[in-house]
Amino acid sequence: MNILLLGSGGREHAIAWALAKSPKCEKLYVAPGNGGTASFAENVSGLNAEDGAAVLAFAREHAIDLVVIGPEAPLVAGVADVLREAGVAVFGPDAQGAQLEGSKTYSKEFMEANGIPTARYQSFTDEAAALAYVDELGAPIVVKADGLAAGKGVVVAETVEAARDAVHDCFSGAFGAAGATVVIEECMVGPECSLLAFVTGGKAFCMATAQDHKRAFDGDCGPNTGGMGVYSPVPIVTDEELAAMVNVMETSAAATAREPFEHDYRGVLYGGFMLTEEGPKVLEFNARFGDPETQVVLPRLKSDLVDVMWAVANGRPEDVELAWSDQWAVCVVLASEGYPGSYEKGKVILGVDDAEELEGVKVFHAGTAHNADGELITNGGRVLNVVALADTFTEARELAYEACDRIEFEGKQYRSDIGYRAAAVFEER
Protein backbone atom coordinates (compact mmCIF):
# COMPACT_ATOMS: atom_id res chain seq x y z
CA MET A 1 0.00 0.00 0.00
CA ASN A 2 1.22 3.51 -0.78
CA ILE A 3 0.47 5.88 2.08
CA LEU A 4 0.63 9.67 2.38
CA LEU A 5 0.77 11.16 5.88
CA LEU A 6 0.21 14.89 6.36
CA GLY A 7 2.05 16.68 9.18
CA SER A 8 5.47 17.36 10.67
CA GLY A 9 5.51 16.92 14.44
CA GLY A 10 6.43 14.24 16.97
CA ARG A 11 2.93 12.87 16.55
CA GLU A 12 3.53 12.37 12.85
CA HIS A 13 6.92 10.71 13.44
CA ALA A 14 5.18 8.28 15.81
CA ILE A 15 2.37 7.60 13.32
CA ALA A 16 4.85 7.19 10.45
CA TRP A 17 7.00 4.82 12.51
CA ALA A 18 3.98 2.67 13.40
CA LEU A 19 2.77 2.60 9.77
CA ALA A 20 6.23 1.74 8.44
CA LYS A 21 6.44 -1.29 10.77
CA SER A 22 3.58 -2.89 8.83
CA PRO A 23 4.48 -5.31 6.04
CA LYS A 24 1.54 -3.78 4.15
CA CYS A 25 3.21 -0.38 3.93
CA GLU A 26 5.15 -0.36 0.66
CA LYS A 27 5.86 3.32 0.18
CA LEU A 28 5.36 6.03 2.78
CA TYR A 29 5.36 9.75 2.00
CA VAL A 30 5.23 12.36 4.77
CA ALA A 31 4.34 15.94 3.87
CA PRO A 32 6.30 17.84 5.03
CA GLY A 33 7.73 15.42 7.64
CA ASN A 34 10.80 16.16 9.77
CA GLY A 35 14.39 15.00 10.39
CA GLY A 36 13.12 11.79 11.96
CA THR A 37 10.70 10.71 9.24
CA ALA A 38 13.38 11.45 6.61
CA SER A 39 15.36 8.40 7.76
CA PHE A 40 12.75 5.82 6.71
CA ALA A 41 10.07 7.62 4.65
CA GLU A 42 10.10 10.10 1.80
CA ASN A 43 9.57 13.65 3.01
CA VAL A 44 7.59 15.81 0.59
CA SER A 45 8.19 19.55 0.63
CA GLY A 46 6.06 22.19 -1.03
CA LEU A 47 2.70 20.42 -0.73
CA ASN A 48 0.11 22.62 0.99
CA ALA A 49 -1.60 20.16 3.34
CA GLU A 50 -4.64 22.43 3.70
CA ASP A 51 -5.30 22.52 -0.03
CA GLY A 52 -7.54 19.54 -0.79
CA ALA A 53 -7.09 19.81 -4.56
CA ALA A 54 -3.29 19.82 -4.22
CA VAL A 55 -3.32 16.82 -1.88
CA LEU A 56 -5.65 14.98 -4.27
CA ALA A 57 -3.36 15.72 -7.23
CA PHE A 58 -0.37 14.36 -5.28
CA ALA A 59 -2.35 11.28 -4.28
CA ARG A 60 -3.28 10.56 -7.89
CA GLU A 61 0.20 11.18 -9.23
CA HIS A 62 1.79 8.82 -6.69
CA ALA A 63 -0.91 6.11 -6.69
CA ILE A 64 -1.66 6.70 -3.01
CA ASP A 65 -4.01 4.11 -1.47
CA LEU A 66 -4.48 5.78 1.91
CA VAL A 67 -4.08 9.37 3.13
CA VAL A 68 -3.61 9.89 6.88
CA ILE A 69 -4.23 13.40 8.18
CA GLY A 70 -2.21 14.24 11.33
CA PRO A 71 -3.03 17.84 12.33
CA GLU A 72 -6.36 19.63 12.76
CA ALA A 73 -6.01 22.43 10.20
CA PRO A 74 -6.38 20.25 7.05
CA LEU A 75 -9.33 18.46 8.69
CA VAL A 76 -11.14 21.71 9.43
CA ALA A 77 -10.28 22.90 5.90
CA GLY A 78 -12.15 19.89 4.49
CA VAL A 79 -9.24 18.00 2.93
CA ALA A 80 -10.79 14.65 3.92
CA ASP A 81 -14.04 15.62 2.16
CA VAL A 82 -12.26 16.42 -1.12
CA LEU A 83 -10.27 13.17 -1.09
CA ARG A 84 -13.19 10.96 -0.12
CA GLU A 85 -15.41 12.47 -2.77
CA ALA A 86 -12.73 11.59 -5.33
CA GLY A 87 -12.63 8.00 -4.06
CA VAL A 88 -9.36 8.15 -2.10
CA ALA A 89 -9.40 6.40 1.30
CA VAL A 90 -8.71 8.89 4.10
CA PHE A 91 -8.04 8.52 7.80
CA GLY A 92 -9.55 11.67 9.32
CA PRO A 93 -13.05 13.08 9.84
CA ASP A 94 -14.85 15.34 7.37
CA ALA A 95 -14.97 19.10 7.92
CA GLN A 96 -18.27 18.83 9.76
CA GLY A 97 -16.87 16.26 12.20
CA ALA A 98 -13.70 18.33 12.64
CA GLN A 99 -15.92 21.15 13.95
CA LEU A 100 -15.84 19.25 17.26
CA GLU A 101 -12.35 20.72 17.51
CA GLY A 102 -12.68 23.67 15.13
CA SER A 103 -15.47 25.41 17.02
CA LYS A 104 -15.79 25.31 20.80
CA THR A 105 -19.40 26.49 20.52
CA TYR A 106 -20.23 23.66 18.13
CA SER A 107 -18.49 21.19 20.40
CA LYS A 108 -20.40 22.43 23.45
CA GLU A 109 -23.72 22.19 21.58
CA PHE A 110 -22.81 18.64 20.58
CA MET A 111 -22.06 17.75 24.20
CA GLU A 112 -25.23 19.37 25.47
CA ALA A 113 -27.37 17.58 22.88
CA ASN A 114 -25.88 14.22 23.86
CA GLY A 115 -25.79 14.57 27.64
CA ILE A 116 -21.98 14.63 27.79
CA PRO A 117 -20.76 16.05 31.12
CA THR A 118 -18.81 19.30 30.63
CA ALA A 119 -18.39 22.75 32.21
CA ARG A 120 -21.39 25.11 32.15
CA TYR A 121 -20.92 27.74 29.45
CA GLN A 122 -22.29 30.46 27.27
CA SER A 123 -21.14 31.60 23.90
CA PHE A 124 -20.97 35.26 22.78
CA THR A 125 -20.44 37.32 19.64
CA ASP A 126 -20.93 40.59 21.51
CA GLU A 127 -18.29 41.96 23.90
CA ALA A 128 -20.65 43.82 26.26
CA ALA A 129 -22.80 40.72 26.75
CA ALA A 130 -19.69 38.60 27.37
CA LEU A 131 -18.37 41.04 29.96
CA ALA A 132 -21.72 41.11 31.73
CA TYR A 133 -21.62 37.28 31.94
CA VAL A 134 -18.10 37.40 33.40
CA ASP A 135 -19.32 39.85 36.06
CA GLU A 136 -22.29 37.62 36.80
CA LEU A 137 -20.28 34.38 37.20
CA GLY A 138 -17.22 35.89 38.90
CA ALA A 139 -13.73 34.35 39.09
CA PRO A 140 -12.14 31.91 38.60
CA ILE A 141 -13.57 31.60 35.12
CA VAL A 142 -12.39 30.34 31.74
CA VAL A 143 -12.39 32.37 28.51
CA LYS A 144 -11.89 30.60 25.17
CA ALA A 145 -11.62 31.79 21.59
CA ASP A 146 -14.14 29.72 19.64
CA GLY A 147 -11.91 28.70 16.73
CA LEU A 148 -8.48 27.11 16.22
CA ALA A 149 -5.77 29.06 18.02
CA ALA A 150 -2.94 26.52 18.20
CA GLY A 151 -3.68 25.85 21.87
CA LYS A 152 -3.23 29.52 22.81
CA GLY A 153 -6.88 30.62 22.80
CA VAL A 154 -7.73 29.56 26.37
CA VAL A 155 -7.32 31.72 29.49
CA VAL A 156 -8.05 30.28 32.91
CA ALA A 157 -8.64 33.60 34.70
CA GLU A 158 -8.11 33.82 38.46
CA THR A 159 -9.68 37.27 38.67
CA VAL A 160 -12.63 39.01 37.02
CA GLU A 161 -10.20 41.61 35.71
CA ALA A 162 -8.04 39.01 33.96
CA ALA A 163 -11.19 37.45 32.47
CA ARG A 164 -12.40 40.84 31.22
CA ASP A 165 -8.98 41.44 29.62
CA ALA A 166 -9.13 38.03 27.94
CA VAL A 167 -12.60 38.75 26.56
CA HIS A 168 -11.41 42.10 25.27
CA ASP A 169 -8.28 40.59 23.66
CA CYS A 170 -10.38 37.98 21.87
CA PHE A 171 -12.82 40.50 20.45
CA SER A 172 -9.93 42.82 19.52
CA GLY A 173 -8.59 40.20 17.17
CA ALA A 174 -5.77 38.58 19.22
CA PHE A 175 -6.76 35.27 17.59
CA GLY A 176 -8.11 36.65 14.34
CA ALA A 177 -11.38 35.15 13.14
CA ALA A 178 -11.01 32.36 15.73
CA GLY A 179 -11.83 34.92 18.43
CA ALA A 180 -14.91 36.49 16.82
CA THR A 181 -16.98 34.17 19.01
CA VAL A 182 -15.98 33.73 22.65
CA VAL A 183 -16.96 30.86 24.92
CA ILE A 184 -17.03 31.58 28.64
CA GLU A 185 -17.25 28.66 31.01
CA GLU A 186 -17.21 27.59 34.59
CA CYS A 187 -13.75 26.75 35.94
CA MET A 188 -13.43 23.09 36.87
CA VAL A 189 -10.80 21.59 39.15
CA GLY A 190 -9.02 18.26 39.13
CA PRO A 191 -6.27 16.36 37.34
CA GLU A 192 -6.53 16.02 33.56
CA CYS A 193 -6.51 12.85 31.53
CA SER A 194 -6.81 12.18 27.81
CA LEU A 195 -8.59 9.25 26.21
CA LEU A 196 -8.31 8.80 22.47
CA ALA A 197 -10.53 6.58 20.39
CA PHE A 198 -10.58 5.36 16.82
CA VAL A 199 -14.04 6.26 15.54
CA THR A 200 -15.75 4.86 12.47
CA GLY A 201 -19.34 4.00 11.57
CA GLY A 202 -20.58 5.45 14.85
CA LYS A 203 -18.42 3.13 16.96
CA ALA A 204 -15.57 4.11 19.30
CA PHE A 205 -12.51 1.93 19.92
CA CYS A 206 -10.77 3.45 22.90
CA MET A 207 -7.02 3.53 23.22
CA ALA A 208 -5.17 3.79 26.55
CA THR A 209 -5.39 6.75 28.94
CA ALA A 210 -2.55 9.30 28.85
CA GLN A 211 -1.63 12.36 30.87
CA ASP A 212 0.03 15.36 29.27
CA HIS A 213 2.06 18.05 31.09
CA LYS A 214 1.18 21.37 29.50
CA ARG A 215 3.18 23.84 31.60
CA ALA A 216 6.78 24.59 30.67
CA PHE A 217 8.45 24.02 34.05
CA ASP A 218 8.56 21.53 36.92
CA GLY A 219 5.66 21.53 39.34
CA ASP A 220 3.28 22.65 36.58
CA CYS A 221 4.71 26.18 36.67
CA GLY A 222 5.37 28.61 33.84
CA PRO A 223 3.52 29.22 30.60
CA ASN A 224 1.35 26.73 28.73
CA THR A 225 3.09 24.79 25.96
CA GLY A 226 2.10 22.24 23.35
CA GLY A 227 3.03 19.59 25.95
CA MET A 228 6.31 18.88 27.77
CA GLY A 229 5.84 15.19 28.47
CA VAL A 230 3.27 12.47 28.84
CA TYR A 231 2.82 8.94 30.13
CA SER A 232 0.42 6.05 29.65
CA PRO A 233 -1.58 4.48 31.20
CA VAL A 234 -2.69 6.83 34.00
CA PRO A 235 -2.89 4.98 37.35
CA ILE A 236 -4.75 7.76 39.18
CA VAL A 237 -7.84 7.00 37.08
CA THR A 238 -10.25 4.71 38.93
CA ASP A 239 -12.17 1.95 37.15
CA GLU A 240 -15.33 3.98 37.64
CA GLU A 241 -13.78 7.08 36.09
CA LEU A 242 -12.45 5.06 33.16
CA ALA A 243 -15.88 3.55 32.54
CA ALA A 244 -17.39 7.06 32.54
CA MET A 245 -14.80 8.28 30.03
CA VAL A 246 -15.30 5.27 27.76
CA ASN A 247 -19.04 5.92 27.93
CA VAL A 248 -18.48 9.52 26.82
CA MET A 249 -16.40 8.36 23.85
CA GLU A 250 -18.95 5.71 22.83
CA THR A 251 -21.91 8.07 23.22
CA SER A 252 -20.09 10.72 21.18
CA ALA A 253 -19.08 8.29 18.45
CA ALA A 254 -22.68 7.11 18.13
CA ALA A 255 -23.89 10.72 17.96
CA THR A 256 -21.47 11.55 15.12
CA ALA A 257 -23.30 9.03 12.95
CA ARG A 258 -26.89 10.19 13.39
CA GLU A 259 -29.05 13.27 13.01
CA PRO A 260 -28.70 16.13 13.54
CA PHE A 261 -24.89 15.83 13.44
CA GLU A 262 -24.29 13.20 10.76
CA HIS A 263 -20.56 13.60 10.50
CA ASP A 264 -18.58 11.36 8.22
CA TYR A 265 -16.34 10.61 11.16
CA ARG A 266 -13.55 8.18 10.32
CA GLY A 267 -10.49 9.00 12.36
CA VAL A 268 -9.50 9.71 15.93
CA LEU A 269 -11.66 11.47 18.49
CA TYR A 270 -9.56 12.88 21.31
CA GLY A 271 -11.35 13.38 24.62
CA GLY A 272 -9.62 15.80 27.00
CA PHE A 273 -11.09 15.18 30.47
CA MET A 274 -10.90 16.76 33.88
CA LEU A 275 -11.41 14.31 36.73
CA THR A 276 -13.67 16.41 38.94
CA GLU A 277 -15.29 15.42 42.22
CA GLU A 278 -18.51 14.93 40.28
CA GLY A 279 -16.81 12.56 37.85
CA PRO A 280 -14.91 13.06 34.59
CA LYS A 281 -16.03 16.03 32.51
CA VAL A 282 -14.96 16.93 28.99
CA LEU A 283 -12.61 19.93 28.67
CA GLU A 284 -12.37 19.65 24.92
CA PHE A 285 -12.65 17.34 21.97
CA ASN A 286 -10.00 17.19 19.27
CA ALA A 287 -10.54 15.61 15.89
CA ARG A 288 -7.10 13.99 15.63
CA PHE A 289 -4.38 12.17 17.55
CA GLY A 290 -2.96 14.14 20.50
CA ASP A 291 0.57 15.44 20.52
CA PRO A 292 2.45 14.18 22.57
CA GLU A 293 -0.12 11.53 23.67
CA THR A 294 0.37 9.60 20.43
CA GLN A 295 4.04 9.12 21.21
CA VAL A 296 3.17 6.99 24.28
CA VAL A 297 -0.01 5.38 22.96
CA LEU A 298 1.08 4.04 19.56
CA PRO A 299 4.25 2.31 20.82
CA ARG A 300 1.92 0.26 23.06
CA LEU A 301 -0.31 -0.77 20.14
CA LYS A 302 0.42 -4.36 19.15
CA SER A 303 -2.02 -4.45 16.22
CA ASP A 304 -0.96 -3.43 12.72
CA LEU A 305 -1.73 0.29 12.41
CA VAL A 306 -2.19 0.04 8.63
CA ASP A 307 -4.98 -2.53 9.16
CA VAL A 308 -6.63 -0.36 11.80
CA MET A 309 -6.45 2.83 9.75
CA TRP A 310 -7.63 1.06 6.61
CA ALA A 311 -10.69 -0.29 8.42
CA VAL A 312 -11.43 3.12 9.96
CA ALA A 313 -10.94 4.95 6.65
CA ASN A 314 -13.31 2.57 4.88
CA GLY A 315 -16.03 2.84 7.52
CA ARG A 316 -15.69 -0.79 8.60
CA PRO A 317 -15.90 -0.98 12.42
CA GLU A 318 -16.30 -4.76 12.18
CA ASP A 319 -12.69 -4.95 10.93
CA VAL A 320 -11.13 -2.89 13.74
CA GLU A 321 -9.14 -5.03 16.17
CA LEU A 322 -6.93 -3.51 18.81
CA ALA A 323 -4.40 -5.32 20.99
CA TRP A 324 -2.28 -3.46 23.54
CA SER A 325 0.99 -4.14 25.31
CA ASP A 326 0.95 -4.19 29.13
CA GLN A 327 4.06 -2.04 29.28
CA TRP A 328 4.19 1.48 30.65
CA ALA A 329 5.34 4.33 28.46
CA VAL A 330 6.85 7.64 29.54
CA CYS A 331 7.77 10.45 27.14
CA VAL A 332 9.95 13.44 28.02
CA VAL A 333 10.03 16.35 25.59
CA LEU A 334 13.40 17.99 24.93
CA ALA A 335 12.74 21.60 23.95
CA SER A 336 14.77 24.58 22.79
CA GLU A 337 15.83 27.19 25.34
CA GLY A 338 13.14 29.89 25.47
CA TYR A 339 10.26 27.69 24.32
CA PRO A 340 7.28 28.38 24.35
CA GLY A 341 8.56 31.94 23.78
CA SER A 342 11.14 32.74 21.12
CA TYR A 343 14.05 30.37 20.62
CA GLU A 344 16.96 29.79 18.26
CA LYS A 345 17.09 27.02 15.69
CA GLY A 346 19.97 25.23 13.98
CA LYS A 347 21.74 23.76 17.06
CA VAL A 348 23.52 20.49 16.30
CA ILE A 349 21.96 17.49 18.09
CA LEU A 350 24.18 14.63 19.29
CA GLY A 351 23.47 11.32 20.96
CA VAL A 352 20.10 10.23 19.54
CA ASP A 353 21.56 6.89 18.41
CA ASP A 354 23.19 6.40 21.84
CA ALA A 355 19.84 7.02 23.51
CA GLU A 356 18.09 4.52 21.24
CA GLU A 357 20.66 1.86 22.09
CA LEU A 358 18.97 1.58 25.47
CA GLU A 359 16.47 -1.26 25.26
CA GLY A 360 12.91 0.07 25.24
CA VAL A 361 13.85 3.60 24.14
CA LYS A 362 12.54 5.29 21.01
CA VAL A 363 13.23 8.89 20.10
CA PHE A 364 10.57 10.63 18.02
CA HIS A 365 11.57 13.86 16.34
CA ALA A 366 9.31 16.90 16.68
CA GLY A 367 11.28 19.91 15.44
CA THR A 368 14.42 18.68 13.71
CA ALA A 369 16.03 18.99 10.28
CA HIS A 370 19.36 18.24 8.65
CA ASN A 371 21.84 20.97 7.75
CA ALA A 372 23.92 21.13 4.56
CA ASP A 373 26.56 18.90 6.18
CA GLY A 374 23.94 16.27 6.95
CA GLU A 375 24.04 16.93 10.69
CA LEU A 376 20.83 16.69 12.70
CA ILE A 377 19.84 20.16 13.96
CA THR A 378 17.08 21.73 16.05
CA ASN A 379 14.28 23.20 13.95
CA GLY A 380 11.47 23.99 16.39
CA GLY A 381 10.47 24.69 19.98
CA ARG A 382 9.79 21.09 20.87
CA VAL A 383 12.75 19.23 19.40
CA LEU A 384 12.68 15.58 20.46
CA ASN A 385 10.27 13.25 22.26
CA VAL A 386 12.20 10.68 24.23
CA VAL A 387 9.96 7.67 24.85
CA ALA A 388 10.75 4.71 27.10
CA LEU A 389 8.76 1.51 27.52
CA ALA A 390 9.20 -0.85 30.46
CA ASP A 391 7.32 -3.32 32.62
CA THR A 392 6.77 -0.84 35.46
CA PHE A 393 6.09 2.87 35.50
CA THR A 394 9.16 3.53 37.64
CA GLU A 395 11.48 1.69 35.25
CA ALA A 396 10.00 3.46 32.24
CA ARG A 397 10.47 6.84 33.87
CA GLU A 398 14.07 6.15 34.88
CA LEU A 399 14.87 4.83 31.43
CA ALA A 400 13.38 7.90 29.73
CA TYR A 401 15.56 10.22 31.82
CA GLU A 402 18.66 8.06 31.27
CA ALA A 403 18.03 8.41 27.53
CA CYS A 404 17.55 12.19 27.86
CA ASP A 405 21.01 12.41 29.49
CA ARG A 406 22.57 10.81 26.41
CA ILE A 407 21.26 13.52 24.08
CA GLU A 408 22.92 16.90 23.82
CA PHE A 409 22.21 20.17 22.06
CA GLU A 410 22.83 23.75 23.09
CA GLY A 411 19.92 25.09 25.15
CA LYS A 412 18.35 21.66 25.83
CA GLN A 413 15.39 22.31 28.15
CA TYR A 414 13.10 19.72 29.73
CA ARG A 415 10.98 18.98 32.75
CA SER A 416 12.47 16.63 35.32
CA ASP A 417 9.14 15.64 36.89
CA ILE A 418 7.16 14.04 34.07
CA GLY A 419 4.71 11.54 35.57
CA TYR A 420 4.94 12.92 39.11
CA ARG A 421 1.27 12.13 39.79
CA ALA A 422 1.82 8.49 38.86
CA ALA A 423 5.07 8.39 40.81
CA ALA A 424 3.18 9.53 43.91
CA VAL A 425 0.72 6.65 43.51
CA PHE A 426 3.52 4.09 43.44
CA GLU A 427 5.36 5.71 46.35
CA GLU A 428 2.18 5.46 48.43
CA ARG A 429 1.79 1.76 47.76
Ligand code: AMP
Ligand atom coordinates in the same frame (compact mmCIF):
# COMPACT_ATOMS: atom_id res chain seq x y z
P1 AMP B 1 -8.75 23.34 25.97
O1 AMP B 1 -7.95 23.74 24.77
O2 AMP B 1 -10.18 23.73 25.89
O3 AMP B 1 -8.54 21.92 26.40
O4 AMP B 1 -8.10 24.16 27.17
C1 AMP B 1 -6.71 24.11 27.42
C2 AMP B 1 -6.45 23.91 28.89
O5 AMP B 1 -7.09 24.92 29.66
C3 AMP B 1 -7.00 22.60 29.43
O6 AMP B 1 -6.12 21.53 29.21
C4 AMP B 1 -7.18 22.93 30.89
O7 AMP B 1 -5.94 22.84 31.57
C5 AMP B 1 -7.59 24.37 30.87
N1 AMP B 1 -9.07 24.48 30.87
C6 AMP B 1 -9.89 24.54 29.81
N2 AMP B 1 -11.18 24.59 30.18
C7 AMP B 1 -11.20 24.60 31.51
C8 AMP B 1 -12.23 24.66 32.51
N3 AMP B 1 -13.51 24.77 32.18
N4 AMP B 1 -11.87 24.63 33.80
C9 AMP B 1 -10.57 24.56 34.17
N5 AMP B 1 -9.54 24.51 33.28
C10 AMP B 1 -9.84 24.54 31.97
Ligand code: GLY
Ligand atom coordinates in the same frame (compact mmCIF):
# COMPACT_ATOMS: atom_id res chain seq x y z
N1 GLY C 1 -1.84 17.18 23.91
C1 GLY C 1 -2.86 18.11 23.60
C2 GLY C 1 -3.31 18.09 22.20
O1 GLY C 1 -2.86 17.34 21.37
O2 GLY C 1 -4.17 18.90 21.88
